[in-house]
Amino acid sequence: MSDEEKFDAIIIGAGPAGCACAYILAREGKNVLVIERGDCPGSKNVTGGRLYTYALELVEPGLYKDAALERQVVREQIMMLSEKQGITIDYYNENLEENTSIPQSFTVLRAKFDQWFADKAEEQGAMIASGIRVDDLLMENDKIVGVKAGEDEMYADIVIAADGVNSLMGQKAGLKEEWNGHEVGVGIKEIIELPQDVINNRFAVGQGEGAARMILGQTGGIQGGGFIYTNKTSVSVGMVVSPAELAKQDKSVADIYQDFKMHPAIQKLISDGTTAEYSAHLVPENGWNSVPKKLYRDGFLMVGDAAGFCINTGTIIRGIDLAIVSGVAAAKAILKESEQPGIQYMKNLEELSLVPTMKLFAGWPQITSIPRMVQKYPDMINETMDFMFKVDGKVPPKMTGALKNIMKSHVSLFELISDGWRGFRAI
Amino acid sequence: MTVKKQQTDELLGLDKFAVDEDNPHVVIDKEKCIKCTEKPCLVVCPAKLYKLGQDGQIQFDYAGCLECGTCRVMCSHKALDWKYPQGTFGVSFRFG
Numbered sequence: 001m002s003d004e005e006k007f008d009a010i011i012i013g014a015g016p017a018g019c020a021c022a023y024i025l026a027r028e029g030k031n032v033l034v035i036e037r038g039d040c041p042g043s044k045n046v047t048g049g050r051l052y053t054y055a056l057e058l059v060e061p062g063l064y065k066d067a068a069l070e071r072q073v074v075r076e077q078i079m080m081l082s083e084k085q086g087i088t089i090d091y092y093n094e095n096l097e098e099n100t101s102i103p104q105s106f107t108v109l110r111a112k113f114d115q116w117f118a119d120k121a122e123e124q125g126a127m128i129a130s131g132i133r134v135d136d137l138l139m140e141n142d143k144i145v146g147v148k149a150g151e152d153e154m155y156a157d158i159v160i161a162a163d164g165v166n167s168l169m170g171q172k173a174g175l176k177e178e179w180n181g182h183e184v185g186v187g188i189k190e191i192i193e194l195p196q197d198v199i200n201n202r203f204a205v206g207q208g209e210g211a212a213r214m215i216l217g218q219t220g221g222i223q224g225g226g227f228i229y230t231n232k233t234s235v236s237v238g239m240v241v242s243p244a245e246l247a248k249q250d251k252s253v254a255d256i257y258q259d260f261k262m263h264p265a266i267q268k269l270i271s272d273g274t275t276a277e278y279s280a281h282l283v284p285e286n287g288w289n290s291v292p293k294k295l296y297r298d299g300f301l302m303v304g305d306a307a308g309f310c311i312n313t314g315t316i317i318r319g320i321d322l323a324i325v326s327g328v329a330a331a332k333a334i335l336k337e338s339e340q341p342g343i344q345y346m347k348n349l350e351e352l353s354l355v356p357t358m359k360l361f362a363g364w365p366q367i368t369s370i371p372r373m374v375q376k377y378p379d380m381i382n383e384t385m386d387f388m389f390k391v392d393g394k395v396p397p398k399m400t401g402a403l404k405n406i407m408k409s410h411v412s413l414f415e416l417i418s419d420g421w422r423g424f425r426a427i
Numbered sequence: 428m429t430v431k432k433q434q435t436d437e438l439l440g441l442d443k444f445a446v447d448e449d450n451p452h453v454v455i456d457k458e459k460c461i462k463c464t465e466k467p468c469l470v471v472c473p474a475k476l477y478k479l480g481q482d483g484q485i486q487f488d489y490a491g492c493l494e495c496g497t498c499r500v501m502c503s504h505k506a507l508d509w510k511y512p513q514g515t516f517g518v519s520f521r522f523g
Contacts, residue, residue: 037511039445043519044494044511110523131515149514166496166510179500181467186497188473190438191522192430234522243501247467254475257430264513270430277522278438280473280493 007033009155009334011146012134014041015110016320018050018162019117020059020327026126027060028335033156034126035149037133042114045164046189046281048227048236050212051113052105054097055321058328059351068116069106070231071210075203077171077264078315079226081217082144082382086265088213107210107229107236108320125244134163137172137300144173146297147352159339160301160330162323163244176292176303181244182369183286185224188257189238191231192273199230202269214315215239217378218263220256222246223369227317228269235270237261240283242369258310283319284310288355288362296342301330309354309360313323314368325354363426370419372411380410435475439491447516451489452509453498459506467501479515493518 009025009369011018014036038044050073056064078089095104138153139144146155147169161169165184170176182280196207215226219401224241239260246253262266284290284305291308295301303309304323310320329348333341349355367373383406390396397405407416461484468477468485474493480486500511508514511517 006454013464036513039515039519042523043521044517044523046523048519111520112522133511133514134462166499166511181501184500186471186495188474211456231522243467243471243497246471247501252470252472252475254435254473257473261430267430272429275433275441276522277436277441278493279442279520279523280495280497281435282496352488366463380441 005154007031007154007156009033009158009160010035010154010343011160011162011166012147012308012353013161013162013304014038014113014128014130015045015164015304015323016117016120017306017323017327017419018160019114019121020055021130021160021162021303021331022121022126023059023117023124023219024328024331025095025122025334026121029125029371030334032126033154034121034128035134035147036118036128036130038130040130041118041128042111045110045114046187046279047108047110047239048104048187048189048229048317049108049110049320050229050317051108052318052321053102053326057102062140063120064102064106068112069108071107072103072208073105073107073212074205074209075111075211076315077211077213078216079213080378081215081265082379083218084264085382085386086263087381087385105212105382107212107231109231109236120402134169137169143296158299158301158334161306162303162327163306165284165305167302170292170302170306173297173302175294175297175300176306179282179290181247181289182242183202183284184243185240185283185285186243186246186253187238187240187281187283188253189236189279190261190275191277191279192270193234193276194270194273196233198272199233199235203230205230214317215266216319218260218354218373219374220249220251221375222249222256222372223374226260226266226372228266233393234276235273237266237270242285253257284308287311288358289301289365291358296345298342301333301342301345303327303330309358311364312360312368313361313364322354322358325349325352327394328352329354366426372415372419372424375409380406383410439474442493443519443521444490445516446490446513447517450513452512452517453487453489453492454504454508455485455487456508457484459504463504463506465503468498471497471501473497489516
């Protein structure tokens with residue numbers, strides 16, 4: 001790469017945000033360079049996880065049809081675990097969009113998906129340079145004019161930080177403060193390989209169909225939760241927990257995860273499987289309140305996880321779709337050729353519903369972080385189930401009294417009211 | 428093989444790493460580190476790379492780093508010089 005070369009845009013990071021942005025810019029004739037530190041796109045990235053399809057439709061209608069996706073999610077599940085028991089709510093819905101019959105979401109593996117997406121952007125004419133770490137931003141008169149990678153300097157009209165949750169470039173640009181341990185979750189995941197038919201049978205899904213399961217409880221009492229996503233020939237099992245809460249106790253997060261994985265109600269879903277990969281990643285968990293106050297400056301925009309775009313309502317976890325939407329918003333802002341692409345970018349984020357949606361859920365981390373959510377409530381619900389299904393030949397206690405006692409043994413009335421009030425205020 | 432409780436070392440053995448032997452991407456400032464009494468790094472690292480030595484000092488091996496960044500976020504004494512590994516080095520997820 002020669003020093004004089006100047007691009008219309010340099011994108012740091014070939015994840016979904018960077019690829020979406022590159023795809024559109026290249027399609028519209030812009031000269032785009034995407035710089036990826038991994039060996040190949042996706043090799044540094046981890047998801048739970050799933051992709052909500054609408055976002056790919058914004059990039060190019062129909063694009064999802066040949067995307068590297070795993071299974072169409074038809075079972076949405078919520079599981080609550082106590083030490084030995086587990087209750088699962090299972091909601092079946094093929095989730096096809098009314099007019100177009102587009103499936104709402106798919107499970108994904110990022111090494112495959114990001115590579116596919118980068119290839120698509122390349123087909124549109126974007127240049128993808130893998131195996132290069134951007135070390136610094138180049139500044140001239142308070143404007144960001146390019147990037148530095150080793151000895152190489154590369155220039156562009158605009159630099160887009162799509163460099164993920166740690167966004168060291170967002171920090172270098174002075175826009176992003178370092179996270180604190182309450183704003184992020186540390187995610188741990190194992191990929192457990194199982195034959196396709198076994199997955200279909202265990203999760204009661206058809207060919208190409210899958211399940212997504214959110215799990216509360218048995219995360220060592222640490223705020224957060226677990227998940228299971230079915231891929232084509234593997235199951236993703238993991239958890240995301242608060243590092244700030246972890247630091248208050250002395251069990252390693254790795255050990256907490258191993259115990260979680262071996263819970264009898266989970267272990268049976270993955271038994272006879274073979275672990276093929278162990279991964280970890282940070283997740284922006286605090287929603288809108290942890291998005292940097294400013295996401296742009298002269299010559300610079302921030303997208304995706306770098307911008308902190310993530311929504312967790314307890315039943316819905318969104319990150320990849322928001323990353324793609326923000327990549328689209330950034331590309332459209334640049335294509336408008338306005339004097340201030342940053343302001344246009346923020347307008348686009350509003351119009352594409354990203355900012356209003358994040359604001360709507362801004363208070364939700366207050367609910368998902370209620371301490372009793374991760375142990376006392378799951379325990380209470382499981383004990384209630386135990387009472388409701390128990391037959392031992394003796395005269396059972398009266399229903400009302402028994403339920404009241406179960407409740408009392410887990411939470412006080414005061415705690416219940418205070419959590420209820422917290423939840424009410426948050427939404 | 429069936430799924431079982433596994434040690435972190437075993438699990439890291441399943442992952443693909445290209446270790447940059449000459450350039451550690453995370454470097455501990457021992458002077459700052461020794462002043463820290465909480466040592467959150469011992470529990471928050473998913474790869475369990477931080478270990479407490481007999482001398483009371485943190486021992487760290489960057490070779491199995493999953494590059495999540497949790498240690499950097501949690502290090503209250505700012506004792507870590509934390510960068511990503513140079514291009515092509517570090518972990519390469521085959522599934523992710």
